[in-house]
Amino acid sequence: MHLLNNTCDVYVAVEALCYQREQQVNMMAQPIRLRIILGEDDARKLILPAGISDSIEELCQEVKTNFGVQQDFRLQYQDPDFGNEFVNLTAISEINDKATLKVVYLDMTCQPVRSPTHSFSSSSADTDNTRPVSSSGSSPSTRLSVWPSVFTVPRFSYEAELQLEKANAEFIAGGTHLTPSPKLKSHLLERLAEEIIKFKVYPTDNDLNEVAEVLVKQHPCLREQGSFNGCYGWKISLKYKMANVRTKLRGLGCAEVLVNSLKNKAQDKSQAALNVKKPRRAEVNYCPQYPKGETTDSLEKERIALTFSYRRQEVIQGQPFIADFKSRWPALFTEKEIDKEFLRISTVPLLSRFFYELDLYTPRMMELFRGKGGVAGRKMRHIMVAISKDDTIHTRRACILKSLCVYLNEDHEKLVKEYTNTEANTEAMEQTVMGVYVIHQEGAEPGDDPENIGVLIEGVEVLTGLRSIAIACALLFGLIYCxxxxxxxxxxxxxxVLQKIIMKLDGQRLSSKAQFLKNKLMG
Structure with a gap:
């Protein structure tokens, strides 16, 4: 009796294993619908037309491919033995049709990557409106995953699925191939194109061949008779379909196809193909659209705002060496950009305000300088001689700035340092903490144009090739702020004086020397 009971137990166990295996085989042959929980308030529907995967790893890859998940994760399922609480999935056999699976990210600091909302299609795997990537909304052409290792045929319309299901049954029973009607074929190609566009607009021949092979494998009734691989005609049809789709997208202004239009290539149409702009190194987002609601101007303003705040944080908190800072922000060190940066910092235009006020005070300054006696008066009169030889606006401004230093009992040669071309790049220039440098040709006559004018800070030539000494002084003042x-x-x-009298920045609080000069200028 004991032996009989053991035999019965073995028989029951074997029968259960066979039944379980049969269920698994059936699941692998029939479409499976799964509810995938990607995060809080984010559940998606996943349809596996070819049935459940052979392994948990393949199922995880399906989830990554369909929903654009890039982080590593494990899956949990609802275990009925524990009141449908989620437990780790360790065997594919635990999954049934309409089961609910939960994605648990291995790096808990990561958040699920949401698939972009595609304007071209709505996949059966997407059941909610995704949250915008940026504050202004994501672009329809923004993609989050590369071409999948296994292309998944999308769910077709209800009517098309019924036709294919019936035709597949007839093919299995009697080998009858389906000759799709123009309407059905157009729909199939449209849905396949929509799925392809999720990954790339310019699929290769290998990509299209893979899609065609997966299509006839999932729906054998569509296999072509007489074709060497049973799907060559589908590949060609997909190729033409993608070309038509690109034409439509180009008309809608899609950037990644518009870049290849003739107007963006060579003027000679016969040479247009020489400048094809397509992804060449598997770029997923080769030329994405602007985010929703954004334009070139709005994005440029945002870029400037972000760049400005980031640069100011680095300048103020990091206090970098000039050589390092210039190598990181080379675009800042131009006349135009320094003017803009100063305006962002002080809300006052640099060059226009500087020269307007300087020229406004020039007549009165010249009177004060001529009336100055002693050593300082002689120095200023010597500086002003240049005006009698070359009475241009640049010379007059340079003489005023130099004389201003002397009037305030400071050394004008500390502000403007002059060298001959044989003395350039000497140790004296390298040791200059801050100032304007002027390089003359050796043997040049007074009044001759200098060979070079620039600005030195910490021994680094931060600006060179400037038009005049006055412009160099103004830019030096601006760089001190920048x-x-x-x-x-x-x-x-x-x-x-340059700050508070000329530029009128914080002009209410002056030192006694600056206040004395201001009183004279206003008197």
């Missing part, structure tokens, strides 16, 4: 530098101690009165 780089958050202190005024040179030996020129602090000169820069205070």
């Amino acid at each position: 780089l958050n530098r202190s005024y040179p101690p030996e020129l602090k009165c000169t820069f205070e």
